[in-house]
Amino acid sequence: MELVIPSHDQPAEPRIVDGDEENIQCSPLLFKEDFLSDQYFGENQPASIVTEKVHFGEGMHRKAFRTTLREGNLPSFNPGHPCVLKVHNAIGYGTKNNEELVQKNYSLAVEECHVQNTAREYIKAYNSVAKSAESFGELPEIIPIYLVHRPSNNIPYATLEEELLGDFVKYSVKDGKEINLMRRDSEAGQKCCAFQHWVYTQTEGNLLVTDMQGVGMKLTDVGIATCKKGYKGFRGNCATSFIDQFKVLHLCNRYCELLGLTSLQPKPKPKPKPKTQPAPKKKTFGPVLSGKS
Structure with missing residues (x-):
């Protein structure tokens, strides 16, 4: 399928994405008051994406593909928004049955969601403090990522996030x-x-x-x-x-x-002051007595 979306380098000019369309389910990671221990995935949100066939980045357990949201309305982006789909493939772990590989694939995707979204909660708290600091200026942001279920794919779990241009x-x-x-x-x-x-x-x-x-x-x-x-x-x-x-x-x-x-x-330890040596006492000599002849 071909889909026209804005060019990354020249946003005014559209570019054509030649990729595969698939229906997915996206789940946001949500937090309660204690965001370290009270984390849970929200309801699945249906969407469809068109993904380029060739990946543009690769890590130890995943490949990153440019994709775009074709249908669906996620809080971070609307249809047409450029995104990145990161596919966590556990094949490299060796000869395991399919069920074990799917479980590993799921665990890797979930771990990434927990880590990045937890870091996002920390930076939100940091920014609330930084706002009160005089002349701090623009605040940094860690973008959110979603857990993605791909029912029709043999690697069924991935993550989805905004593409940073x-x-x-x-x-x-x-x-x-x-x-x-x-x-x-x-x-x-x-x-x-x-x-x-x-x-x-x-x-x-x-x-x-x-x-x-x-x-x-x-x-x-x-x-x-x-x-x-x-x-x-x-x-x-x-x-x-x-x-x-x-x-x-x-x-x-x-x-x-x-x-x-x-x-x-x-803090560097202060160097001990060199001890001042007392001036040597001058030896005093009494009168020289001539011996008797």
Whole structure:
């Protein structure tokens, strides 16, 4: 099927998507007051999408396909909106029966929904604090993602999210190293760093949002690291060591200071003052007595 939607590079000019149309069910992840422990999927919302046949991005367990919403009305986007379908394929796990592969496919998609939407709740709380900080400016956003059921597909579960158009930048990497100049120098990068610092402080070092990336202030594909036992029943998808590395490597910026965050770096111990050596006493000699001849 061919579908005309706006071009990514030149929005004024339509482009033709040559892809397959399929009917899907989308489920939003919803939260109660304690968003770490009270998470549940809402009612399935019917929709149809047209997806390009060739993927444009690939991760360890998934492939990303450009798609567009043809029918359906989801809170984040209306029909015609460019989206990304991320298909979580567990075939790489080896020879397992189909039921096990479907279960793994489902678990991977659910995990991604839990991680990114939980990080979204944290950044919403962060933004409510940042609004009261003088001259903080534009607020970053982590976009929501939906759990997708594809009844007619042999890989039945995926996730769906808005496609971010523009220059995609990694503001942080999973191991916490601050090596990206765009992360260190740009406004968005500094606000991501300050957000990580804020979450680290709020959770007393037990949880960190990491692998932050996106276009401008809109972020996606984030990860969460927690302490080994999890944090308040929530477990992330990144190693605990990322928290330790962040603590060692994070350098505060002006947005950390605007939020009143305390530096994670230990204060250098003052060098002990060198002990002043007492001046040596001059030896005094008595009169020289001549010996008797």
